[in-house]
Amino acid sequence: MATIPAELDFPDVDKPYVESICGRLEPKVSPKRRHAILQVRIAIALAQWAGERGEVGTEWRCYLLAGARPSSLVPDVSYYSFERLPASLPDDARERPRIAPDVAVEILSPGDSRRLLDEKIALYFAHGGLTVIVADPLARTIALHGADPAGLALDRGELFAGL
Numbered sequence: 001m002a003t004i005p006a007e008l009d010f011p012d013v014d015k016p017y018v019e020s021i022c023g024r025l026e027p028k029v030s031p032k033r034r035h036a037i038l039q040v041r042i043a044i045a046l047a048q049w050a051g052e053r054g055e056v057g058t059e060w061r062c063y064l065l066a067g068a069r070p071s072s073l074v075p076d077v078s079y080y081s082f083e084r085l086p087a088s089l090p091d092d093a094r095e096r097p098r099i100a101p102d103v104a105v106e107i108l109s110p111g112d113s114r115r116l117l118d119e120k121i122a123l124y125f126a127h128g129g130l131t132v133i134v135a136d137p138l139a140r141t142i143a144l145h146g147a148d149p150a151g152l153a154l155d156r157g158e159l160f161a162g163l
Contacts, residue, residue, distance in 0.1 A: 002065045002098050008072040009063075009096075017059065021119050022069035029109035034137045035076075042105050042135060043077045054081035054102065062097050064127040071123050077105035077133075084128065100129035108136045121145055 008020050017028040031039070039058055047056040060078040064071040078101035085097055104124045106117060121132045125145075132145040 002063075004063050004065070004072075004096060004098075005070060008065075008070055017061075017074045019074055019120075020070070020072040021116070021123065022067075022071055026116060028074060029111045031076075031107075031109065035107050035109060038107055038135055038137050039076050039105075042107070042133070046077060046079050046103065046105070050079055050081075054079055054083075054085070060097075060101070062100055062127075064100060064123055065098055066127060073100075073104075073120060073123065075101060075104040075124075076107045077103075079103040100124040100127040102129065103131045103133065104129055105133045105135065108134065108138070110138070 019026045019028060043056055043058050050056055056077065056079045058077055059074055061072060061074045062078070064073065080097060081102050084099060084102060085094060087094070100123070104120075106120060108117070117134065121134075124132050130146065134143040134145065135141075136143075
């Protein structure tokens with residue numbers, strides 16, 4: 001099991017959270033009401049979809065250690081399948097996973113930059129992530145990123161049954 005370098009191991013009591021993207025520290029924007037409500041709704045929907053196949057959590061830090069410049073990200077919502085993060089792993093490896101979530105959800109805040117979001121999406125995929133969901137509460141849209149680099153954008157009222 002890979003050891004987490006001290007420079008990536010930020011205490012979870014320190015808020016606002018800080019993420020490390022290839023060695024560069026980036027503060028997470030402190031969420032407001034709209035962001036918080038959407039985060040809960042997405043987490044509930046994802047947990048219902050996941051059933052007994054895995055676990056869903058909010059603000060669950062992952063440590064992406066492969067490569068010359070490791071990263072530490074805190075998706076707004078994460079889903080890890082039991083196949084990729086089995087119960088048989090040591091507690092520390094489950095509490096502080098060294099892989100990207102199967103599904104990472106990023107909810108945009110007004111101060112978020114597209115460049116930073118694109119870097120995070122690339123890191124999730126480079127470290128085993130399968131799907132990245134980007135929710136924009138102001139535009140009321142959801143963008144799904146997966147195997148197709150173009151992604152899939154959904155507007156209000158559109159349904160998506162895949163994952």
